Amino acid sequence: MAAISRHQDLPVILHNDKRGLLTVEDGRLDVLQLSRDGRPPKRLLSTPIRNFLLAKLSNDKGKGSGQNRRLDLHTLGNPSGNSTSLKLTKLHVLVEPINEPEAEEWCDNTMGLAYRGIKRDKKVLLLVNPVGGKGKAKSIVHDIVLPILQATECQIDLRETTHRLHAEEITNSIELDYDVIATASGDGLVYEVLNGLASRSDAKKALKIPIAPIPTGSANAVCTNLFGVKDTFNIPLATLNIIKGQTLPIDLCSVLLLPSQQRRFCFLSTALGLMVDLDIGTEHLRWMGDNRFLYGFLRGIVNNKNCKTKIQLKVVEDDKISMARKARDRVKQRLVKDDKVWGGGTNPLVNGMNGLNVNGAIGTKMSEGDGTKTPLPGDVHANGNGDASAGTNNMINEEDGEEGEGNEYIPDHGTIPEAKPLKPDSTWITIDSSGALPKSTLKRSSIGSLRGNRSSAVNDWIDGEGVLYFYAGMMPWVARDLMQWPVSISGDGLIDVVVQSIVPRMMMANAITGAEKGEAYWLECQHYYKVSAFIVENLDKANQPIFTIDGESFPWDTFHVEVHPRIANLLSLNGDFYVSDFLRKHDEK
Numbered sequence: 001m002a003a004i005s006r007h008q009d010l011p012v013i014l015h016n017d018k019r020g021l022l023t024v025e026d027g028r029l030d031v032l033q034l035s036r037d038g039r040p041p042k043r044l045l046s047t048p049i050r051n052f053l054l055a056k057l058s059n060d061k062g063k064g065s066g067q068n069r070r071l072d073l074h075t076l077g078n079p080s081g082n083s084t085s086l087k088l089t090k091l092h093v094l095v096e097p098i099n100e101p102e103a104e105e106w107c108d109n110t111m112g113l114a115y116r117g118i119k120r121d122k123k124v125l126l127l128v129n130p131v132g133g134k135g136k137a138k139s140i141v142h143d144i145v146l147p148i149l150q151a152t153e154c155q156i157d158l159r160e161t162t163h164r165l166h167a168e169e170i171t172n173s174i175e176l177d178y179d180v181i182a183t184a185s186g187d188g189l190v191y192e193v194l195n196g197l198a199s200r201s202d203a204k205k206a207l208k209i210p211i212a213p214i215p216t217g218s219a220n221a222v223c224t225n226l227f228g229v230k231d232t233f234n235i236p237l238a239t240l241n242i243i244k245g246q247t248l249p250i251d252l253c254s255v256l257l258l259p260s261q262q263r264r265f266c267f268l269s270t271a272l273g274l275m276v277d278l279d280i281g282t283e284h285l286r287w288m289g290d291n292r293f294l295y296g297f298l299r300g301i302v303n304n305k306n307c308k309t310k311i312q313l314k315v316v317e318d319d320k321i322s323m324a325r326k327a328r329d330r331v332k333q334r335l336v337k338d339d340k341v342w343g344g345g346t347n348p349l350v351n352g353m354n355g356l357n358v359n360g361a362i363g364t365k366m367s368e369g370d371g372t373k374t375p376l377p378g379d380v381h382a383n384g385n386g387d388a389s390a391g392t393n394n395m396i397n398e399e400d401g402e403e404g405e406g407n408e409y410i411p412d413h414g415t416i417p418e419a420k421p422l423k424p425d426s427t428w429i430t431i432d433s434s435g436a437l438p439k440s441t442l443k444r445s446s447i448g449s450l451r452g453n454r455s456s457a458v459n460d461w462i463d464g465e466g467v468l469y470f471y472a473g474m475m476p477w478v479a480r481d482l483m484q485w486p487v488s489i490s491g492d493g494l495i496d497v498v499v500q501s502i503v504p505r506m507m508m509a510n511a512i513t514g515a516e517k518g519e520a521y522w523l524e525c526q527h528y529y530k531v532s533a534f535i536v537e538n539l540d541k542a543n544q545p546i547f548t549i550d551g552e553s554f555p556w557d558t559f560h561v562e563v564h565p566r567i568a569n570l571l572s573l574n575g576d577f578y579v580s581d582f583l584r585k586h587d588e589k
């Protein structure tokens, strides 16, 4: 790898028969037109090497130039210098026979530098939902996605979904020889793909295939978490992620529905109360794109309805200041290494786990290397029943040969254990909103004692509060305009839970300002917990019949949720979720 980072030039003949030079230096590839009179060269193309897709010497001979060979160059150019204007650029030049050996080496080295260990001839399963979002997935895929993928060496297996749950059926039965599963739709298709893979008898192996979303749905929260608010709907960038993304391990939750005993897998959120009305109650407004969620939110505030529920939480942490500090410290460490992260420079498994305890477990086995720590398979993960399950985390990529010496890693490619009802003990906390009282009569609950003494922001539930909504999430953003879980960390084995208590309408309306920046996190009326398991009961089935898992609705009676740490994978261009401004801050709030 050291050899390819040096300055490299290749003399070529340009399309206009003028002499040119291809140069790779400082992370950029430039196509220069040379002048005969000593004037500085003219830059015809300049592209970051990380956007570069293909350098290929063809067997075709160039037009009118005897033995010259054609060299094709494909890249995602950004003429205005920002990622929002990425555009597929294809050009070709000619290589004279005398430069042929050098050209072969230049292509190899340039491709090595552009891909940095990422597989080049990926086999991609591309699932397209023609009715997701504004219904434009098909044309977007044909006009933008396919040309970019076809400009690389990827093989594409495109399948259109024809009905609800079709993506789940497909991924439940596919051969596991794909390198990536791409979904052109919204979060719903990602949810179906994960459920299809997770319910297989070889689920653990199947879930190793990473998922790369193409944002043609309404909200596309996964894309916000991967690319940031501005680039949520950036189709070329999401396509580049299929080609060059690094594996980002994520947690999945088992959601066990009672009394049906049905189990669904959740990767993004479970919601009750206002957040259900906001999503499901605005389905008819799909034409509004993601504005429909803001409309639904405002409507919910006007109603200000108490969601009657009993919530039991296995809390691992609830000190807001400490949770924010940990998430920010982790980002600080990551940003220092960022130059190495893009394009596969470092092992995302090592990187993502730096400074983390999976599922709050202390004493995980760590291997010391370059100062980072890698949890090893066999680490104990306590589930919601208090049982310990070993080696379910898929933390080692056995293809990479990451095992430490003496640690015999036996890959576990089997099924995900059956979900059983959880058994809360006295350490769990309970929130019951069945008897909401007027605000003036509220008193502190005994649950405050769990947190010991601390000088942090107030986060205690008070008996008698009403619940406007309950929202449990696994990634910071749930939509572009709502960063509901700003301190959520990918693959930490924990679920971030928000219980929003009922407050006067004006106070809630004001909370909308800054919601996209995660500022609501600091509100006293927004209780925030990191939990490893929870149970939620419906105390008013007639008036609140449904809850949602990843935006899909289910009948709500009682449901039990537990985490499977780092069992599934996404692709991400930087090996992690997008770093929010909230996490870049270093003050306490």
Ligand SMILES: Nc1ncnc2c1ncn2[C@@H]1O[C@H](COP(=O)(O)OP(=O)(O)OP(=O)(O)O)[C@@H](O)[C@H]1O
Pocket (backbone or CB within 6 Å): 129, 130, 131, 132, 133, 134, 161, 162, 163, 164, 165, 166, 185, 186, 187, 188, 189, 190, 192, 216, 217, 218, 219, 220, 221, 551
């Ligand atoms: N051909 C089809 N006809 C009808 N429904 C389909 C078809 N293909 C897929 N679906 C369903 O469309 C639903 C919506 O998909 P998805 O959630 O991905 O998009 P979205 O709702 O627009 O975006 P988001 O979830 O980001 O808001 C899914 O439940 C999926 O099962």
